[in-house]
């Protein structure tokens with residue numbers, strides 16, 4: 647069982663347009679709605695692959711009720727925590743050449759009592775002994791930058807490993823505090839964390855090692871079209887595949903993380919699975935997550951100890 651926590655979930659609405667004309671009325675030729683937010687996407691991808699997962703989410707208003715209904719439709723067990731504010735809607739505009747424009751709403755402010763209730767719901771799930779807790783996405787106002795530090799503290803008390811996918815100040819706080827089993831930044835998020843540009847494989851490894859030095863066991867860095875890298879104290883692996891024409895990249899990182907957690911075998915095997923799930927996700931519309939039928943594991947090449955001088959763009 648994998649517990650996911652999404653402090654700021656969303657209804658993800660994607661509109662497909664031929665070409666986005668900024669400042670004009672645009673007509674979409676297709677519309678998609680999915681239950682969204684990073685932890686929710688991880689749970690959806692796991693469940694679609696027959697892996698047990700439960701999504702802990704604060705929900706409020708009619709859109710919160712819709713989100714709970716959509717999770718049920720997708721067969722994802724949810725632990726909804728009622729909050730006063732309305733669950734947000736995030737909008738994606740996908741052009742026919744695959745260019746994606748995303749606008750994420752801030753989401754409702756949580757009161758201190760609501761934050762405590764959310765953490766209490768997480769702790770309740772931790773008492774059932776999940777094999778990992780995934781904490782993912784942005785934090786809503788009121789949660790406080792230390793929210794993930796608090797969550798990691800709870801997980802630590804229950805001996806449950808934590809996988810974290812967030813960015814900015816909440817990521818920096820949690821990494822500094824240590825005790826994380828896995829963090830999953832993309833290259834931009836990792837660059838922001840260490841405060842410098844990452845141009846080569848060696849740059850990514852150096853940045854990931856800084857994270858590891860602060861008490862994280864492994865760093866899974868997604869590199870968009872250039873695949874992903876896994877960095878641990880005992881080694882580095884890169885995996886990627888031939889170019890794809892994405893239909894929607896939204897949630898590809900979440901499917902990557904889900905694939906890594908569902909993967910078995912060696913580090914190389916788990917990274918291959920992660921990248922296969924991420925690549926499958928970009929070929930699906932909106933925030934749709936892949937099923938086993940969508941995966942092409944053979945298309946993914948894994949390299950152990952990739953050349954540190956290689957520019958990321960050449961991967």
Ligand SMILES: Nc1ncnc2c1ncn2[C@@H]1O[C@H](COP(=O)(O)OP(=O)(O)OP(=O)(O)O)[C@@H](O)[C@H]1O
Pocket residue numbers: 831832833868869870871872873874889890891892895896897898899900901902921922924925928
């Ligand atoms: N343009 C692309 N072509 C091929 N594969 C892609 C592309 N974009 C993403 N991927 C696959 O999806 C994975 C995750 O992508 P990315 O690094 O963009 O995640 P992310 O920024 O965390 O995304 P999100 O936050 O939307 O989930 C990559 O490691 C890669 O395997």
Ligand SMILES: O=P(O)(O)OC[C@@]1(O)O[C@H](CO)[C@@H](O)[C@@H]1O
Pocket residue numbers: 654656658681682683684687736750782783784785896897898899900933
């Ligand atoms: O605003 P956040 O919490 O950073 O990201 C939210 C979000 O963009 O992340 C998911 C894709 O990874 C989407 O389902 C969702 O809309």
